[in-house]
Amino acid sequence: MNRYMREFVNTTGELLDSDQVRMMGQWKHHGPITTLDHSLFVAYLSFRAAKALGMDEVAAARGGLLHDLYLYDSKDKSAHPGWQCFDHPRAAARNAEGLTKLSAKERNIILSHMWPLGGALPRSREAWLVDLVDTFCAGLEVFRIYHPAKLRRRLGVCPLVTVH
Ligand SMILES: [Fe+2]
Ligand SMILES: [Fe+2]
Secondary structure (H helix, E strand, O other), X not given: OOHHHHHHHHHHHHHHOOHHXXXXXXXXXXXXEEXXXXXXXXXXXXXXXXXXXXXXXXXXXXXXXXXXXXXXXOOXXXXXXXOHHHHHHHHXXXXXXXXXXXXXXXXXXXXXXXXXXXXXXXXXXXXXXXXXXXXXXXHHHHOOOOOOHHHHHHHOOOOOOOOO
């Protein structure tokens, strides 16, 4: 683990240890990549970029980590009522609020991360950043350019399986 990784773990530690975050490791998000691996990838890159750009790296890391905390199998039509594109940011914000005290900025990062495909308008530089980083990471994952399980292992985060 390098210095930046240690800082990231210190910033998000209580969330990284939570069952809710680790549970994301049981659902696939992009191809073979789990929602946990994707969320850590987005959170870590957002944290690094926010730090480099003099932005709020705590909100970027926490919002990035929780942006897909919807906690269901996206292919299971009975798990959510409408379009995944619109439903999942709202489900993620609801679950995140149950897990930690979210700032207004962090809540908006989660709700707006699908913009312009759905959800709220990003209302801070950090929300725009996470929206952009999410798209960038999804591209690397979908085209198999990078598998973020490597990053998860380096950060020492273990997935938690609760459904079989
Ligand atoms: Fe998402
Ligand atoms: Fe995402």
